[in-house]
Amino acid sequence: xxxxxxxxxxxxxxxxxxxxxxxxxxxxxxxxxxxxxxxxxxxxxxxxxxxxxxxxxxxxxxxxxxxxxxxxxxxxxxxxxxxxxxxxxxxxxxxxxxxxxxxxxxxxxxxxxxxxxxxxxxxxxxxxxxxxxxxxxxxxxxxxxxxxxxxxxxxxxxxxxxxxxxxxxxxxxxxxxxxxxxxxxxxxxxxxxxxxxxxxxxxxxxxxxxxxxxxxxxxxxxxxxxxxxxxxxxxxxxxxxxxxxxxxxxxxxxxxxxxxxxxxxxxxxxxxxxxxxxxxxxxxxxxxxxxxxxxxx
Numbered sequence: 086x087x088x089x090x091x092x093x094x095x096x097x098x099x100x101x102x103x104x105x106x107x108x109x110x111x112x113x114x115x116x117x118x119x120x121x122x123x124x125x126x127x128x129x130x131x132x133x134x135x136x137x138x139x140x141x142x143x144x145x146x147x148x149x150x151x152x153x154x155x156x157x158x159x160x161x162x163x164x165x166x167x168x169x170x171x172x173x174x175x176x177x178x179x180x181x182x183x184x185x186x187x188x189x190x191x192x193x194x195x196x197x198x199x200x201x202x203x204x205x206x207x208x209x210x211x212x213x214x215x216x217x218x219x220x221x222x223x224x225x226x227x228x229x230x231x232x233x234x235x236x237x238x239x240x241x242x243x244x245x246x247x248x249x250x251x252x253x254x255x256x257x258x259x260x261x262x263x264x265x266x267x268x269x270x271x272x273x274x275x276x277x278x279x280x281x282x283x284x285x286x287x288x289x290x291x292x293x294x295x296x297x298x299x300x301x302x303x304x305x306x307x308x309x310x311x312x313x314x315x316x317x318x319x320x321x322x323x324x325x326x327x328x329x330x331x332x333x334x335x336x337x338x339x340x341x342x343x344x345x346x347x348x349x350x351x352x353x354x355x356x357x358x359x360x361x362x363x364x365x366x367x368x369x370x371x372x373x374x375x376x377x378x379x380x381x382x
Contacts, residue, residue, distance in 0.1 A: 299332070328369045
């Protein structure tokens, strides 16, 4: 076997195939005026080989890390990994060029103005990407969370590297650039759990039996099918207002995303119970006194 390999090597050497191959690899495709950048066919071939090997290694690492991850965490890892992949490609490419004698500093100097222009134009894009990486790493937001940002409420459907997609109660798609999470206050309604505390406020006329009012408010809330933990339902006597005694009914729901519908049902029930027990809900009243002035003749 060794003899056969040596014979093949001698044939290749004697025929000049090897020299021809090296000449092809050394063929210059581009040289700048300062001769600091020199691109040959061999360099392009080498970059392609290194790119292929890097891709194989990265895919292997990806399979190793995502093998035992849950589906949700796997999606987050893939998103971050896709961003890191291009950074790794860039670093490997620069290292290869530097080891081959290509003046990497000259490349950056030649494209400095272009890079500055691109950086300024894509500043918001980079902010979105970095914010997306932070969201995925610190897990401050998950698919299914109900969030409120800029007075807009939606259920998170998808978290991407640049944007987050949420659906509002009106079934409208809300596309949120990720950098807004760093510059605005974000309210996560469900980070502590899917159940939330909701409330309905109501006022009754002065002279009403406040203990009866409390009993009827508790009955209105706890009779609703979507109210959970009836023992946690409570009534607060909030104020002696100008025209009414104000109360706040607090109850727990398992789906805060559609809280407006149970709250509406509870208001209907409150109005019904108050009418049955002759408890009136007042409206503001003002007495106007008109004074007449008589001129002395």
